[in-house]
Amino acid sequence: MKSFELNNKQLIPAVGFGTFLIPNNGPTYDAVLAALKAGYRHIDTAAGYMNESDVGKAIKDSGIDRSEIYITSKLWLQDYGYENAKKGIETSLRLLDVDYIDLYLLHQPYGDYLGAWKALEEAVQEGKIRSIGISNVTVNLWNKFKDGMTIMPVVNQVEFNPFTQQKELRKVMDEHQIRLEAWYPLGHGNKDLLENEIISQLAQKYHKNAGQIILRWIYQEGVISLPKSTNPKRMKGNIDIFDFELTEDEMKAIQSLDTGKGTHNPDDLSNETRLMGLKIHD
Numbered sequence: 086m087k088s089f090e091l092n093n094k095q096l097i098p099a100v101g102f103g104t105f106l107i108p109n110n111g112p113t114y115d116a117v118l119a120a121l122k123a124g125y126r127h128i129d130t131a132a133g134y135m136n137e138s139d140v141g142k143a144i145k146d147s148g149i150d151r152s153e154i155y156i157t158s159k160l161w162l163q164d165y166g167y168e169n170a171k172k173g174i175e176t177s178l179r180l181l182d183v184d185y186i187d188l189y190l191l192h193q194p195y196g197d198y199l200g201a202w203k204a205l206e207e208a209v210q211e212g213k214i215r216s217i218g219i220s221n222v223t224v225n226l227w228n229k230f231k232d233g234m235t236i237m238p239v240v241n242q243v244e245f246n247p248f249t250q251q252k253e254l255r256k257v258m259d260e261h262q263i264r265l266e267a268w269y270p271l272g273h274g275n276k277d278l279l280e281n282e283i284i285s286q287l288a289q290k291y292h293k294n295a296g297q298i299i300l301r302w303i304y305q306e307g308v309i310s311l312p313k314s315t316n317p318k319r320m321k322g323n324i325d326i327f328d329f330e331l332t333e334d335e336m337k338a339i340q341s342l343d344t345g346k347g348t349h350n351p352d353d354l355s356n357e358t359r360l361m362g363l364k365i366h367d
């Protein structure tokens with residue numbers, strides 16, 4: 086597995102296994118164990134996915150040394166604010182059953198964001214978290230929060246795939262060496278994307294499937310991807326992308342597919358109201 090360097094000099098595996106919408110108490114355990122067997126060494130979970138305990142159990146039972154596995158989790162909005170965030174971090178550590186988390190993100194850019202960020206910064210100083218990052222942060226939201234941060238985020242996890250390329254955001258993030266991480270790298274299974282003609286032609290040329298062409302393109306863009314699959318064949322295939330290289334013209338052909346928008350707009354205030362209302366515990 087190839088890695089990228091983050092702005093704090095730590096390394097992150099370039100492709101991680103996404104666990105959104107995989108239930109706890111079995112399915113996430115099975116999926117993460119299978120992913121680790123298939124060769125993944127980076128697992129992306131979140132307090133909000135309510136499957137951290139299965140992720141932790143699968144990692145323990147895999148027999149792979151903890152130090153070889155990169156774990157990302159995220160703090161949910163309900164636990165924002167300095168004091169709540171300190172408790173939220175402890176809950177993630179307990180559910181994952183680990184003594185440190187490699188990367189911890191603020192999942193959504195609302196509420197008492199900077200209070201929560203301060204708790205994350207302290208957890209870095211205490212060795213409980215190695216790197217901290219942000220998610221769903223647009224240029225507008227970045228301008229709102231950035232001056233209140235002492236430690237710069239290492240990543241911004243946002244919707245990213247050939248149809249949603251975040252070009253403006255990338256320029257701003259690049260100024261701070263904040264790497265993008267791609268959620269919905271395969272468009273959440275979007276057929277228009279997976280059956281796109283340019284991508285299909287490249288799949289034929291390289292004897293790969295459309296998902297592999299997209300994930301290879303994301304890798305060559307310097308973006309970390311987090312594909313999710315519970316299908317063992319696709320799970321394996323999604324990390325079998327390091328034995329070929331797209332040419333500059335092929336990279337450009339995929340760049341031309343950008344629509345300039347995605348399925349989720351964090352600047353839309355109705356999202357703030359909706360997400361602030363989602364509770365993951367009493």
Ligand SMILES: NC(=O)c1ccc[n+]([C@@H]2O[C@H](COP(=O)([O-])OP(=O)(O)OC[C@H]3O[C@@H](n4cnc5c(N)ncnc54)[C@H](OP(=O)(O)O)[C@@H]3O)[C@@H](O)[C@H]2O)c1
Pocket residue numbers: 102103104105106129130192220221242243267268269270271272273274275279294295296297311312313314315316319320322323
């Ligand atoms: N920070 C955030 O707010 C946020 C938001 C959304 C997601 N995420 C993270 O990003 C991860 C990825 O997002 P996602 O799971 O929604 O979408 P995704 O990885 O883009 O797509 C997953 C879908 O594509 C299918 N699929 C997987 N590999 C394929 C392939 N090679 N060819 C064709 N279809 C394929 C999967 O079905 P099968 O399972 O049947 O293979 C599944 O239906 C999440 O799991 C989560 O960790 C973060």
